Amino acid sequence: MKITNLIILTVAASFAAVTGARAEGKLPPDSSKAGVTYATDIKPIFDASCVKCHSGDKPKARLHMDTLEGVLKGSKQGKIVVVGDSSNSHLVKSVAHTTPDSDGWMPPVHNKAGIKELTPEQIGLIRAWIDQGAK
Numbered sequence: 588m589k590i591t592n593l594i595i596l597t598v599a600a601s602f603a604a605v606t607g608a609r610a611e612g613k614l615p616p617d618s619s620k621a622g623v624t625y626a627t628d629i630k631p632i633f634d635a636s637c638v639k640c641h642s643g644d645k646p647k648a649r650l651h652m653d654t655l656e657g658v659l660k661g662s663k664q665g666k667i668v669v670v671g672d673s674s675n676s677h678l679v680k681s682v683a684h685t686t687p688d689s690d691g692w693m694p695p696v697h698n699k700a701g702i703k704e705l706t707p708e709q710i711g712l713i714r715a716w717i718d719q720g721a722k
């Protein structure tokens with residue numbers, strides 16, 4: 588094998604290792620939990636990771652995440668949840684880092700509040716909630 592090929596392979600492999608599964612554009616699977624609701628399962632996740640910026644008088648992107656109505660209403664750009672279709676919901680793409688532009692990843696990477704990215708389990712719960720009708 589030519590040395591240049593080896594270098595290219597090594598670089599590609601380390602890039603995949605660093606960026607992990609999310610770089611493949613795949614979403615974590617739905618949680619198997621039945622009866623997922625905003626009040627019991629989802630609000631605690633949004634309260635911890637989103638409402639600091641998405642609530643109050645001037646929520647970012649005019650998106651209120653502290654009420655079910657606010658989440659379903661969406662942002663200044665429109666709906667972020669397609670009820671029954673989590674894989675096409677902008678909300679899911681933003682937390683799973685599958686939007687084409689990393690500016691849209693939520694919570695923002697390196698935000699000053701130090702809020703960490705959601706876990707695959709949390710994203711799976713959000714997916715199950717949307718796919719079960721976003722109640």
Ligand code: HEC
Nearest residue numbers: 636637640647648662664667677678681693694695698702
């Ligand atoms: C540290 C602040 C901060 C946190 C925390 C945060 N966001 Fe955001 N969010 C922003 C900003 C800033 C924008 C972009 C606003 C704009 O472009 O007008 C945004 C935009 C969005 C958008 C895009 C709206 C649109 O229509 O383009 C979605 C969806 C979103 N956030 C969801 C979330 C979710 C879900 C969480 C929690 C997991 C979260 N955000 C946490 C600051 C934050």
